[in-house]
Amino acid sequence: MPSLTIKNPSGDYPIHIGEDALASLDAAGLDVFLLVDSHVPEVFIDAVSTRIHPVVTLAMPGGETIKTLATYQDVIDKMLVNGLSKASLMVAVGGGTLLDLAGFVAATYQRGIPFIAVPTTLLAMVDASIGGKTALNINGHKNMIGAFHTPRSVHIVPSALNSLPLRERRSGYAEIIKMALLKDRALFNALKNPLDMSDIIRRSIDIKRRVVERDYRDVHERHVLNYGHTIGHALEALHPSVYTHGECVAFGMRQMARGKPFEKQLSALLAHHGLLVDIPYDKDTLYRLIRSDKKRRQTTLTLAIVDEIGTSRVETVPFDTIMTFL
Ligand SMILES: NC(=O)c1ccc[n+]([C@@H]2O[C@H](COP(=O)([O-])OP(=O)(O)OC[C@H]3O[C@@H](n4cnc5c(N)ncnc54)[C@H](O)[C@@H]3O)[C@@H](O)[C@H]2O)c1
DSSP states (O other): OOSEEEOOTTOOEEEEESTTGGGGOOOTTSEEEEEEETTSOHHHHHHHHHHHOOSEEEEEOOSGGGSSHHHHHHHHHHHHHTTOOSSEEEEEEEOHHHHHHHHHHHHHGGGOOOEEEEEOSHHIIIIITSSSEEEEEETTEEEEEEEEOOOSEEEEOGGGGGGSOHHHHHHHHHHHHHHHHHHOHHHHHHTTSOOOHHHHHHHHHHHHHHHHHHOTTOSSGGGGGGTTHHHHHHHHHHSTTTSOHHHHHHHHHHHHTTTSTTHHHHHHHHHHTTOOOOOOOOHHHHHHHHHTSTTEETTEEEEEEEEETTEEEEEEEEGGGGGGGO
């Protein structure tokens, strides 16, 4: 029984959460290409492999530098050399960067093959593996090309996080705090105390599930999930590979929360999870980077706004409004 099911225009898909989540991996009748993050312990990769019997396994270290056309080409070459046809299945084991790459390969290889996600970072478990977005960066600009390609299934084993460095675990909390701030005051309050990891993951995914089910194509409501990301993505471009995605998003959220009644509560929760990181920037440079962000639409910008904890909305504002948050 899946822990959650995500309804989707191109077919519903299950999210399995728990120590037995790999038991439901099913690759029957398909040639499996297994793409794995080489920082994930071998014992975990073996546990996946024994269930899906890959034709070929390709390992690479996760990180923003793999979300490139060059790595995309490497993966495609490996698939071609190994004769993978349309009757293939991409299984990806890793963090958000590897899943974004693998999902994009799956979306485009021979016009699309099925894809299974086994996220191994907290951020990938609660965010990157949910909702069907895949992407590559181009010339340092985040997520400039991509496709919607929903996974066949997602398998989340919380103990896979045991090997994750503390800083990366904290990075995942940035997205969980964001989800709670946007939609769930009870979860926001609960995050001040130690919680069962499976429960946090499930509650956080459930928030994203509700949003993406209503706006899969990211036309309006889904923009709310970009809270803090307009500034966060620009900071990632400004300091490539220096700060984690979560640290940049956390900083972006603090900027968006300035002067709001929940500002102190948000900062306290971010501090509690080691996310009160000050990231240096020059206002004009950041503004220029935001202008080149994909959310630019001529003279306006679509921003996620939180008025109080648990209540959020999407607003289209004159572009220069962003200056007031920098
Ligand atoms: N597609 C989406 O909807 C979506 C949503 C949110 C974020 N993202 C993307 O996700 C990316 C960030 O993902 P991330 O935070 O997972 O970073 P990441 O993929 O870079 O992983 C972080 C680090 O942890 C390592 N790692 C992964 N699993 C591990 C494990 N179990 N043990 C030890 N090390 C492990 C990786 O090799 C890497 O060094 C960004 O590129 C972001 O744009 C995508």
